[in-house]
Amino acid sequence: MFFVEVILPLALAKTFTYQVSESEFLFIKKGMRLAVPFGKSKIYTAIAVELHQNEPVLYQAKEIHQILDHEPIVTPIQIEHWFWMANYYMCSIGDVYKNAMPNALLLESETVVTAQLSTFVNEIELSDQEYLVYQALQQQSSLKIEDIIAILNKKNVFPIIHKMIDKNILVLQEEISESYKPKLVRYIRLHPQYNSQEGLTLLLELLKNATKQKEIVLHYFQLNAIEKKPISVKKLVESAKVTAATVKALVDKEVFEEYYVQQDRVTYSGDVASKELQLSASQQAAFDALQNQFSQKNVCLLHGVTASGKTEIYIKWIETFLEKGMQVLYLLPEIALTTQLVGRLRLHFGDKVAVFHSKYNNNERVEVWQQVLNNSEKAQIVIGARSALFLPFQQLGGIIIDEEHEQTFKQTDPAPRFHTRDAAIVLANFHKSKVLLGSATPSLETYYNAQTAKFGLVILNERFGYAKMPVIMLVDLKDNYFRKQMKGHFSGALIQEISATLSLGEQVILFQNRRGFSPVVECMTCGHIPQCPQCDVSLTYHKYKSQLRCHYCGFAIGKPTNCHSCSSIDLTTKGFGTEQIELELLSLFPSAKIGRMDQDTTRGKYGFEKIIDSFKNQEIDILVGTQMLAKGLDFDKVSLVGIMNADTMLYHPDFRAFERSFQMMTQVAGRAGRAEKQGKVIIQTYNPLHNTIQQVTRNDYEGMYKEQLYDRQIYKYPPYYRLIKITLKHRDFDKLKEGALWLYQVMSQSLDMPVLGPEEPAINRIRNEYIRTIMIKIPQNKPIGSTKKTIQKIVNSFEAVVQFRTIRVGVNVDFY
Numbered sequence: 001m002f003f004v005e006v007i008l009p010l011a012l013a014k015t016f017t018y019q020v021s022e023s024e025f026l027f028i029k030k031g032m033r034l035a036v037p038f039g040k041s042k043i044y045t046a047i048a049v050e051l052h053q054n055e056p057v058l059y060q061a062k063e064i065h066q067i068l069d070h071e072p073i074v075t076p077i078q079i080e081h082w083f084w085m086a087n088y089y090m091c092s093i094g095d096v097y098k099n100a101m102p103n104a105l106l107l108e109s110e111t112v113v114t115a116q117l118s119t120f121v122n123e124i125e126l127s128d129q130e131y132l133v134y135q136a137l138q139q140q141s142s143l144k145i146e147d148i149i150a151i152l153n154k155k156n157v158f159p160i161i162h163k164m165i166d167k168n169i170l171v172l173q174e175e176i177s178e179s180y181k182p183k184l185v186r187y188i189r190l191h192p193q194y195n196s197q198e199g200l201t202l203l204l205e206l207l208k209n210a211t212k213q214k215e216i217v218l219h220y221f222q223l224n225a226i227e228k229k230p231i232s233v234k235k236l237v238e239s240a241k242v243t244a245a246t247v248k249a250l251v252d253k254e255v256f257e258e259y260y261v262q263q264d265r266v267t268y269s270g271d272v273a274s275k276e277l278q279l280s281a282s283q284q285a286a287f288d289a290l291q292n293q294f295s296q297k298n299v300c301l302l303h304g305v306t307a308s309g310k311t312e313i314y315i316k317w318i319e320t321f322l323e324k325g326m327q328v329l330y331l332l333p334e335i336a337l338t339t340q341l342v343g344r345l346r347l348h349f350g351d352k353v354a355v356f357h358s359k360y361n362n363n364e365r366v367e368v369w370q371q372v373l374n375n376s377e378k379a380q381i382v383i384g385a386r387s388a389l390f391l392p393f394q395q396l397g398g399i400i401i402d403e404e405h406e407q408t409f410k411q412t413d414p415a416p417r418f419h420t421r422d423a424a425i426v427l428a429n430f431h432k433s434k435v436l437l438g439s440a441t442p443s444l445e446t447y448y449n450a451q452t453a454k455f456g457l458v459i460l461n462e463r464f465g466y467a468k469m470p471v472i473m474l475v476d477l478k479d480n481y482f483r484k485q486m487k488g489h490f491s492g493a494l495i496q497e498i499s500a501t502l503s504l505g506e507q508v509i510l511f512q513n514r515r516g517f518s519p520v521v522e523c524m525t526c527g528h529i530p531q532c533p534q535c536d537v538s539l540t541y542h543k544y545k546s547q548l549r550c551h552y553c554g555f556a557i558g559k560p561t562n563c564h565s566c567s568s569i570d571l572t573t574k575g576f577g578t579e580q581i582e583l584e585l586l587s588l589f590p591s592a593k594i595g596r597m598d599q600d601t602t603r604g605k606y607g608f609e610k611i612i613d614s615f616k617n618q619e620i621d622i623l624v625g626t627q628m629l630a631k632g633l634d635f636d637k638v639s640l641v642g643i644m645n646a647d648t649m650l651y652h653p654d655f656r657a658f659e660r661s662f663q664m665m666t667q668v669a670g671r672a673g674r675a676e677k678q679g680k681v682i683i684q685t686y687n688p689l690h691n692t693i694q695q696v697t698r699n700d701y702e703g704m705y706k707e708q709l710y711d712r713q714i715y716k717y718p719p720y721y722r723l724i725k726i727t728l729k730h731r732d733f734d735k736l737k738e739g740a741l742w743l744y745q746v747m748s749q750s751l752d753m754p755v756l757g758p759e760e761p762a763i764n765r766i767r768n769e770y771i772r773t774i775m776i777k778i779p780q781n782k783p784i785g786s787t788k789k790t791i792q793k794i795v796n797s798f799e800a801v802v803q804f805r806t807i808r809v810g811v812n813v814d815f816y
């Protein structure tokens, strides 16, 4: 008898054995997809991982339904990597498989929809039927179409589901969310009515008295004659030396019309840069040093200050692999950053650059998957976020991980909860390829690995060209309040610097940390603050929509007119966020154009790109934003950066708070003065003497590193200890408490290492489920593999206890 061992796309820890005929046995190769029956009546897409003749002892092997591929679509290295991942991150192989593959390659017999968790849902805006579906998905993580038919008690549910998918509330499990809209480039062309000879005469007549506008039109013709390709608004503005507003006026007049092209999907038709990239002397030195290090090390860290031109060094490095016909993977922390980069890389590599990320639709993802699998030239360089790590590389030469310190490289939910950097290093090992990590503010773990010679290290300490590091000024908030020099949240110094910057026609970025600054509504009479009924948090006040919202579950109500507790009408708003800063700015600088970049304003279609675009085009003078501003954006007219309040980051209850504060402030500061002019940074704080703030001021990464490392050792944190967090969730508070205690006791008795908990996290209830966590600290001298095995055994026995069976357990390895 002949058998095939397969992985199923289900949260199952094991592989399964199916029976095949002899000819199937001879045809099937490891990495091919098979349609197999599982459970009572379901069909899944499984992947073959082994062919053998050992009949399973515990169950009768079923026969497969169908072979779906002629050739493997998954490589042996991928499968090896998946098993490593399941083992290291303590999750099921089925979870890894499911996460790794584009959904279009994983069709099932039944269509399932799930809630799009990242979408903020305003329940008030839902129709009654939509609300029912949405509610059902609060209880269950997914629904089959037939369940929805039952819930709504009607056959024709597709329109509703379609609508909810449009609103990005639902995702088909076989479809992927399309919430990401890639950057669209704004192009311009002559309105068709002027396309003829007569039209042209008409047009010139129309613009007879508008000299400026006529000039632009003529300029457009010139460009059109030389370029023979679409003309972007940006190009016209630059080459005609006019403002975007003038061009806009011509669009309003219907002389021009605008159209958009999705930039990263367009096949590249332009010329590859004719002149070769010229590295500066220090970039060249850094590049040579890297090459030298790579002759002994598989992983190197490029620690280069902001605007030192790390991207250019990456480009040189990529060239070395392309020459050998090898593939390169370029990982970024944030999808929104891909467009900027794709543009830069295409200049050098033309259409050898492909983009891949989870928010692409199925077809696009499958297309790139195939190109990578076939080692096609079109995808020799792949740019992507986390999910690109799972592509079927054939000849992977190098992996670049830009901004390696970024938290978004760690996947928190769903399983596998992997760290992209760490998983990439393992993948590179399987491929015998090299990994280049880059950052101006490396994570402590990475720097430690570089210091202990596990990784190579190259330091680039100067900015490219004439750009200098920004000057950093501290403003003592306590003193400013005391001397009544504050206007709202702005110190006199900050106001003065903003005025000066604006008067020079330069731009300003103001950074307001999101954490701890959610504005709330508070009763002046009894002190009551409205809470979310499903979560343990206060509702956040959104001024624009006059609403109170929960940021954890999406619950929302209109702003109350009187207190829910004592009915007093004396309500006040507390705390401040970007919205508040924006309002204050409007009254301080009434003539400035102000933009806001936060979760609210970037949520909509093209939100993020729109704001970045208008800021680049100087349609915005002052940009107020949160965390997103810290992520490697390159603006050349920003000469002032203000950090509204440095303290909220510092006092966040997290062992990384100081490290993260340093990274965040340094990165935000790094947006200032990236071109010729030296930038200025103002940090407002109650603790100007705090070590971390001093380190930021002195650009003293080493100082921060040494201090933090010392603390990590004393308080038993990474890199000295590895941390595993176990999260338990249940709706019944007492049951959860009992279960968590049981698990904690068994763990601390069986493991000879620190076990902490069971702890109630700061937010101890989300979506009506209570939460407890247990943390295990594994010292460096303990074998990590066998410790994890023990932990897994304990979790398994916990799940076997009848009264705890309904408690959900999640394991997060290296959870930080």
Ligand code: ADP
Binding pocket: 277, 278, 279, 280, 283, 304, 305, 306, 307, 308, 309, 310, 311, 312, 464, 634
């Ligand atoms: P980093 O990623 O280190 O912050 P970037 O790679 O974004 O820095 O470079 C900063 C700016 O300097 C960019 O606008 C980039 O185009 C420019 N630049 C860097 N190196 C070169 C070079 N060798 N030739 C021309 N321009 C460069």
Ligand code: ZN
Binding pocket: 532, 533, 534, 535, 550, 551, 552, 553, 554, 555, 767
């Ligand atoms: Zn809530």
Ligand code: ZN
Binding pocket: 523, 524, 525, 526, 527, 528, 563, 564, 565, 566, 567, 568
């Ligand atoms: Zn009250």
